Structure formats: structure tokens, C-alpha cells
Amino acid sequence: MEENSAANLRGKDIIGLENFSPEEIRLVLRTAREMKKIIRGDMKKLGNLRGKAIVNLFLEASTRTRTSFELAGKYLGADVVSINASTSSITKGESLRDTLMTIEAMGVDAIVIRHKSEGTAEYAAQIVKPVIINAGDGAHAHPSQALLDLFTIEQAKGRLAGLKVAIVGDILHSRVARSDIFGMTKMGMEVHLAGPKTLLPRFFEFDGVQVHDRIEDAISRADVINILRIQLERQQAGLFPSAREYARVFGINKERLSLAKEDVLILHPGPQNKGLEISNEVTYCENSAIHEQVQNGVAVRMALLDLTLREK
Ligand code: NCD
Numbered sequence: 335m336e337e338n339s340a341a342n343l344r345g346k347d348i349i350g351l352e353n354f355s356p357e358e359i360r361l362v363l364r365t366a367r368e369m370k371k372i373i374r375g376d377m378k379k380l381g382n383l384r385g386k387a388i389v390n391l392f393l394e395a396s397t398r399t400r401t402s403f404e405l406a407g408k409y410l411g412a413d414v415v416s417i418n419a420s421t422s423s424i425t426k427g428e429s430l431r432d433t434l435m436t437i438e439a440m441g442v443d444a445i446v447i448r449h450k451s452e453g454t455a456e457y458a459a460q461i462v463k464p465v466i467i468n469a470g471d472g473a474h475a476h477p478s479q480a481l482l483d484l485f486t487i488e489q490a491k492g493r494l495a496g497l498k499v500a501i502v503g504d505i506l507h508s509r510v511a512r513s514d515i516f517g518m519t520k521m522g523m524e525v526h527l528a529g530p531k532t533l534l535p536r537f538f539e540f541d542g543v544q545v546h547d548r549i550e551d552a553i554s555r556a557d558v559i560n561i562l563r564i565q566l567e568r569q570q571a572g573l574f575p576s577a578r579e580y581a582r583v584f585g586i587n588k589e590r591l592s593l594a595k596e597d598v599l600i601l602h603p604g605p606q607n608k609g610l611e612i613s614n615e616v617t618y619c620e621n622s623a624i625h626e627q628v629q630n631g632v633a634v635r636m637a638l639l640d641l642t643l644r645e646k
Pocket of ligand 1: 470509
């Protein structure tokens with residue numbers, strides 16, 4: 335039986351998980367399960383989005399997110415074009431508004447956008463009609479990453495509600511943390527944050543979220559640890575200790591891992607700073623789902639494109 339059949343994302347802009355209901359999150363996770371079977375099969379081409387056109391407008395660096403949105407669109411039969419910062423007319427001084435209107439004029443159905451400034455996806459949604467999917471706007475939100483984190487956890491643990499998750503590292507600059515916090519608390523998870531005080535905003539202290547100064551307190555008896563990348567490109571002077579100090583006090587290594595549950599699931603959105611926030615042995619240990627997250631990213635992005643764009 336179709337549960338939660340009331341949830342429907344058709345035509346919706348995907349800006350942040352703060353705007354999602356638990357039913358909508360469940361709908362994406364359910365659809366991603368079906369999509370994952372396609373990725374694992376021999377015939378990775380569906381007709382679901384035949385006749386639809388998608389532009390990936392990536393104005394900030396990306397490997398995983400851009401490639402997985404591109405493949406997701408192609409596996410569903412859409413035409414997909416990717417534009418990145420260094421090859422776009424933005425380098426000639428064109429405004430974002432004009433770039434968006436130019437893309438719209440070509441008849442596209444969706445624009446997947448990544449930008450270094452917070453609020454860009456919301457702005458794009460006000461300017462143009464195609465569905466806007468936020469692939470990361472500054473430190474604000476990264477909804478498809480949070481959905482793939484939830485999907486990976488659910489696949490590994492069989493549930494979400496009641497699990498204890500520790501999100502550790504550079505919370506202040508992390509759009510992944512922000513989207514995870516909204517998504518995870520909506521799904522009934524218990525969220526613990528830890529990192530250096532300067533990178534740990536207290537405004538996250540709300541129902542379902544606890545902030546710790548000591549990493550040991552956050553990861554103790556955790557079911558899941560999500561290790562964030564230190565966003566070296568977004569740091570201001572004075573916020574970040576030395577790399578050696580960070581690795582010593584906050585880095586996740588085998589020894590710290592033993593404080594968590596034995597079957598703790600390790601996540602990292604990538605790219606990783608090895609030896610800084612995560613040790614090599616943790617990346618490759620059997621609890622690590624970091625590699626799986628990448629495949630799940632394609633499945634979740636297929637689900638998002640299908641749910642927002644497919645004609646029923
Ligand atoms: C994240 C991002 O760009 O926000 N990476 C990703 O999408 N896989 C996290 C990061 O850059 O640290």
C-alpha cells in the first residue's frame with residue numbers, strides 16, 4: 335500500500351530541508367530505494383524524464399554533487415548540460431540574474447545551482463520559472479546531501495527515529511550540518527554537535543540537538559558519526575587552531591571511534607582532509623559508509639529529479 339500518498343514534490347523548488355515535511359523526506363527515501371536498483375542494474379536508462387532538459391549551474395567547485403546530478407538526470411532520460419564557473423560568462427561579468435534568464439530562455443525544466451553565497455538558490459527561484467534545486471549555497475543549505483545521508487543511515491540501520499548521531503567538526507561553515515540538523519531532527523533522530531568553540535554556533539541548541547565542546551561527549555555511544563570537512567576556504571583568521579592541534583583534539587581516529595557503539599556508521603560528505611578531521615584507517619574501516627554515500631547520492635538525486643519533474 336502507498337503510505338503517505340499526500341506528499342508530492344512535483345514542480346517544487348528544493349531549497350533546504352527546513353521546508354520539508356517528514357512525509358516528503360520519506361517519499362524521497364522511498365523513491366531513492368527504487369532508483370538504487372536501477373543504478374545497480376545493467377540498463378541504466380529510464381524514460382521517466384524523456385523530453386526534459388536540466389542545466390547544472392555550478393559556480394563553486396564540486397566533484398561528487400555535480401557528477402551525480404548529471405548522471406542522475408541522464409539515467410532518467412533527460413538532457414543534461416553542466417556549466418561551471420570558470421567556463422561561464424560570469425567570468426566576463428555577466429550577472430547571475432542574466433545568466434539564469436539566459437538559461438531559462440533556452441527552455442530548460444530545472445536548474446541545479448551551486449554558489450558560494452547563502453540565499454542564491456532562493457533568489458534563483460524568485461527570478462526564473464524552472465524548478466530550482468539547491469546543490470549548496472554558501473554555508474546555508476545542501477538538501478540533497480542531507481537526504482543522501484539519511485538514506486545511507488536508513489539503509490544501514492533499517493530505521494532513523496531514535497538513533498543517536500554525532501556531527502563533528504566545522505559546524506559553523508557547514509551547509510551539510512545545517513541541512514542534516516533539520517532533516518535528522520524531523521526524522522526523530524537525536525543530534526549531538528561537537529567541534530572547536532569558535533566553529534560551534536550555540537543557536538543550534540534546540541529540541542533534539544545538543545552542543546558539546548568535547549568531541550568525546552558527542553560520540554560516546556553514537557550510532558552514527560558524520561565527520562565534516564574543515565572548510566579551509568571559508569575560515570577567517572583566528573577561528574581554527576593549527577592542523578596538528580585540530581587532529582589531536584577533534585580528529586576521528588580508531589581510538590576515539592571506540593567510544594561509539596561497536597557498529598557505529600561513519601559518514602563524511604567528501605572531499606576529505608585526511609589526517610585532519612579523519613584518519614586514513616577510519617576512512618577505510620568496515621564501519622565506514624563513505625564510499626556507499628557516493629552511490630546513494632546518485633539514487634537520491636534521481637529521486638529528487640523524478641519527483642519534481644516527471645509528468646504523471
Ligand atoms: C560538501 C559541500 O560541498 O558542501 N561536499 C559535497 O557536496 N560532497 C561538503 C564539503 O565541501 O565539505
